[in-house]
Amino acid sequence: MDVAVLGATGDVGRQICTQLVERQVLPTTSRLQLVGRPGGASGRAVHGLRADLVDAYDEHAPVLDVALDPADVVADVVVVAAGRTAVPRSDGLPADRAELAAENAAVFRAYADALAEHGSGSEVVVVVSNPVELGVAVMAQRLGRHRVIGMGAWLDTLRFRREIAVQLGVRRHRVGGFVGGQHGDDAVPLWSTVRISGLDVAERRRAVARLRGDRTLATFPAEVAAAKAALLDVAATDMAGAFALIDTWPPDLRALARPWMTHQSGAKTATGTASATIDLLDTVLDGRDIVVAGQVVLDGEVTVGGAPVSGVLGVPVVLGPEGWTRVLLDPLPPDEDARLAQAAAAIAAGCDPWTSGPAAPSVPPGVRR
């Protein structure tokens, strides 16, 4: 199977390409298409990136090629890592999502239109760029909702599992459970989905109760806001101290605070983001069906706050080589249900200005248009 990476020379795109080749996810007979922007700096740098990857990994590299025109993007899996990044604010307030959305909506549309016109009709699109929910909404509108998944919820999920594993002193692969909602502050740690291999139900309930304390998600947004304020305070004079402070918090709070602090420190989360993306790609390319969390366009499959969701939301889904097929979410406890409903409303408010217009007919996976 072939992969195209849009925004290949960006911090995230470059990491994705490097890890794809280094970890030998693609056989030498597959093609990795590095996509840059014609006329921009990336249009030149993408040729250099290709040469650098060949220099480093020629023995096991897939066929590497370059595309500058969206119409030339050809792949079984298209990774969207192109577009602007939100610059973190020094006062800790959220970056201007509307401004970011305005710029990146144009990028999403350009590639969605080109893929709809020139693509095979069966590409799976993995959206990494932010706002990830908007990317999913725009791409799904043109390509059909089952072929498009945003990986923000998967990244949040892996972070949540890691923080739980660290606290329990076990390896991450022993921890299951998902984060849904909106990537960022409206991420929803779905504690009711947590599973720990080797523990029976009663042992798991006790372990989760110990990890959570008596907190519920009703107070989670306030906890996140207080955590950010505390971190800014400490980080002003002691960055190491700020990261050490995070270690003292419960796993769900750490899962949000640590990457936020990483951005705030001036570093980016490109390596972790790329690694989580490769994780998803590996599955899709391998032909397996697995359950992941991802931002997808729902059409009433999930009911939160008493109303079916029609729009983008991060939820656990079954993902395979032809896209995602179904949602796997049992009835939720009231606090998770309420937070997911709030996240769905926030996503709808953020996407609506950019997604009014006709949607593509929903094509079930495996049915070619």
Ligand SMILES: NC(=O)c1ccc[n+]([C@@H]2O[C@H](COP(=O)([O-])OP(=O)(O)OC[C@H]3O[C@@H](n4cnc5c(N)ncnc54)[C@H](O)[C@@H]3O)[C@@H](O)[C@H]2O)c1
């Ligand atoms: N979903 C996540 O978990 C997650 C995590 C980190 C970053 N991100 C997002 O990924 C995106 C990229 O982040 P980054 O740090 O690599 O940014 P970056 O600025 O380093 O790179 C962006 C790249 O996109 C390219 N680009 C812009 N418009 C393009 C177009 N029309 N066609 C082709 N290329 C184009 C730029 O030339 C640049 O190379 C951002 O939107 C960021 O917010 C997402």
